[in-house]
Amino acid sequence: MKLGFIGTGALTAAIVTGLRSAADRSVSVVLSPRNEEIAASLASRYQDVRVASDNQAVLDDCDTVMLAVRPQIAHEVVPDLRFRPDHHVVSLIATLPLETIATLTAPAGHVTKALPMPMIAHRQGATIIYPPDPAVAALFGALGQVIEVEDPGKFDALSVVTATYASYFKYLDTIHGWLKDRGVESAQARDYIACLFKALASAPEAAPGADFMHLAEEYATRGGINEQVLRALTDRRVFEVFSDSLDDVHRRIAAA
Numbered sequence: 001m002k003l004g005f006i007g008t009g010a011l012t013a014a015i016v017t018g019l020r021s022a023a024d025r026s027v028s029v030v031l032s033p034r035n036e037e038i039a040a041s042l043a044s045r046y047q048d049v050r051v052a053s054d055n056q057a058v059l060d061d062c063d064t065v066m067l068a069v070r071p072q073i074a075h076e077v078v079p080d081l082r083f084r085p086d087h088h089v090v091s092l093i094a095t096l097p098l099e100t101i102a103t104l105t106a107p108a109g110h111v112t113k114a115l116p117m118p119m120i121a122h123r124q125g126a127t128i129i130y131p132p133d134p135a136v137a138a139l140f141g142a143l144g145q146v147i148e149v150e151d152p153g154k155f156d157a158l159s160v161v162t163a164t165y166a167s168y169f170k171y172l173d174t175i176h177g178w179l180k181d182r183g184v185e186s187a188q189a190r191d192y193i194a195c196l197f198k199a200l201a202s203a204p205e206a207a208p209g210a211d212f213m214h215l216a217e218e219y220a221t222r223g224g225i226n227e228q229v230l231r232a233l234t235d236r237r238v239f240e241v242f243s244d245s246l247d248d249v250h251r252r253i254a255a256a
């Protein structure tokens with residue numbers, strides 16, 4: 001596969017880093033020259049990664065094109081590019097519908113949406129793909145898990161999950177701040193929290209049949225301290241507010 005990227009930013013850097021750490025060397029990479037610094041750094045670090053002279057040169061030299069610019073830039077840049085009917089376009093721009101991408105990239109005959117995450121650099125996390133596509137699934141499958149969906153509504157709903165990372169770290173930061181206020185040394189508190197939550201993160205894999213509420217109940221021993229915190233947050237409607245915020249993000253994505 002000759003893989004080109006229009007837009008060499010954070011996500012492209014993560015994908016190329018992941019690709020180059022995988023054993024498979026059958027994918028050569030051609031990058032658009034923006035961002036200049038990131039493109040030059042990737043090309044200097046990895047074999048078979050080069051920087052094209054401009055966006056059109058990327059297209060002319062690849063069979064698969066990843067669109068990795070911000071949505072507003074896509075509307076400015078993509079209509080000026082000359083796609084070929086045999087191009088396979090993979091849009092990483094989560095908020096643009098497949099139909100919009102297909103119109104912008106006509107006459108490219110094959111368009112797929114993919115939503116990888118920056119942890120793909122370490123070949124972790126999962127990529128959502130719509131519609132299912134064996135070549136795109138194989139590419140991202142080498143870099144983590146792949147979840148293929150047949151329905152754009154499911155793609156949008158799954159993409160809402162990616163809006164929750166910052167709150168997760170704020171949750172951990174609240175525990176960390178509380179410990180520091182009680183005199184626990186910052187690094188020690190951080191290590192302890194990171195270690196415990198790493199173990200908790202592997203609990204669903206260790207108990208594949210158990211849903212999350214089942215795991216919550218397992219930890220919430222009757223009359224115990226986990227039950228106390230869970231009840232306090234539930235009574236103050238923290239989880240309802242959280243769920244409402246997911247609705248808000250979903251509406252925003254659907255309206256984009």
Ligand SMILES: NC(=O)c1ccc[n+]([C@@H]2O[C@H](COP(=O)([O-])OP(=O)(O)OC[C@H]3O[C@@H](n4cnc5c(N)ncnc54)[C@H](OP(=O)(O)O)[C@@H]3O)[C@@H](O)[C@H]2O)c1
Binds near residue numbers: 007008067092093094
């Ligand atoms: N980062 C994530 O976690 C993530 C996750 C899922 C999906 N996405 C989506 O993936 C896309 C890329 O995200 P990102 O985080 O990689 O964004 P980013 O870091 O801002 O990268 C976008 C890149 O596009 C370049 N660019 C600007 N104008 C250009 C042009 N005319 N031609 C070619 N390249 C141009 C920018 O270069 P300059 O720096 O020179 O302006 C920048 O390097 C976005 O649509 C985003 O919504 C991102």
